[in-house]
Amino acid sequence: GQQLNQSPQSMFIQEGEDVSMNCTSSSIFNTWLWYKQDPGEGPVLLIALYKAGELTSNGRLTAQFGITRKDSFLNISASIPSDVGIYFCAGQSTGNQFYFGTGTSLTVIP
Amino acid sequence: DAGVIQSPRHEVTEMGQEVTLRCKPISGHNSLFWYRQTMMRGLELLIYFNNNVPIDDSGMPEDRFSAKMPNASFSTLKIQPSEPRDSAVYFCASSFPGAGELFFGEGSRLTVL
Numbered sequence A: 001g002q003q004l005n006q007s008p009q010s011m012f013i014q015e016g017e018d019v020s021m022n023c024t025s026s027s028i029f030n031t032w033l034w035y036k037q038d039p040g041e042g043p044v045l046l047i048a049l050y051k052a053g054e055l056t057s058n059g060r061l062t063a064q065f066g067i068t069r070k071d072s073f074l075n076i077s078a079s080i081p082s083d084v085g086i087y088f089c090a091g092q093s094t095g096n097q098f099y100f101g102t103g104t105s106l107t108v109i110p
Numbered sequence B: 001d002a003g004v005i006q007s008p009r010h011e012v013t014e015m016g017q018e019v020t021l022r023c024k025p026i027s028g029h030n031s032l033f034w035y036r037q038t039m040m041r042g043l044e045l046l047i048y049f050n051n052n053v054p055i056d057d058s059g060m061p062e063d064r065f066s067a068k069m070p071n072a073s074f075s076t077l078k079i080q081p082s083e084p085r086d087s088a089v090y091f092c093a094s095s096f097p098g099a100g101e102l103f104f105g106e107g108s109r110l111t112v113l
Helices: none
Strands: A005-007 A010-014 A019-024 A031-037 A044-049 A055-058 A061-065 A071-076 A085-092 A098-100 A104-109 B005-007 B010-013 B019-024 B031-038 B042-050 B053-056 B065-071 B074-079 B088-095 B108-112
Touching: A010 A019, A019 A085, A031 A061, A031 A071, A044 A055, A044 A061, A044 A071, A071 A085, A098 B042, B005 B088, B010 B019, B019 B088, B019 B108, B031 B074, B042 B065, B042 B074, B053 B065, B074 B088
Parallel strands: A010 A104, B010 B108
Antiparallel strands: A005 A019, A019 A071, A031 A044, A031 A085, A055 A061, A061 A071, A085 A098, A085 A104, B005 B019, B019 B074, B031 B042, B031 B088, B042 B053, B065 B074, B088 B108
């Protein structure tokens, strides 16, 4: 199945720093989703984006749906230790299929 | 509202045994997805159902894998016979078509010895 190109693969940052990660695809998507996965748990939906150009925030998280509909980014401001985890992007095609990025592993150093 | 419920959370079995994983989607959601997650391959879609009907099973690895959805509130993923390379975390997820949001269960961690 199709996979999205997600970068960076991993990040090590100091507490309080801002974080940015992105996803790109060769295909157009109708919806972009961002998830966080903690060890031993399922992915939890953080933000959903529905329109090209849309910018949406959820607390310290901000995500944007790229104008070309082939990319999206997620920013986390003022990181805290509980932000540690793996972040996944996902795109939904017109066929109701969801395709996932390879994940960004985030480590926050107190 | 309860989320997607999966069972068992952990399963350890011996090669050759039959494994059955179960999933209850969120009430009202009529699309259900089975994913497999490994370190090497990430999240792989195995199969998805719309209104209890399998729509795309191209991700099912081989004939040893089968999935059913006998009604809107229950699905199973069966592996028979199991092999060590089937060891992974299996996730069930559900959505309402057109809503654009996919919700995951907590997963079933399978270890085949």
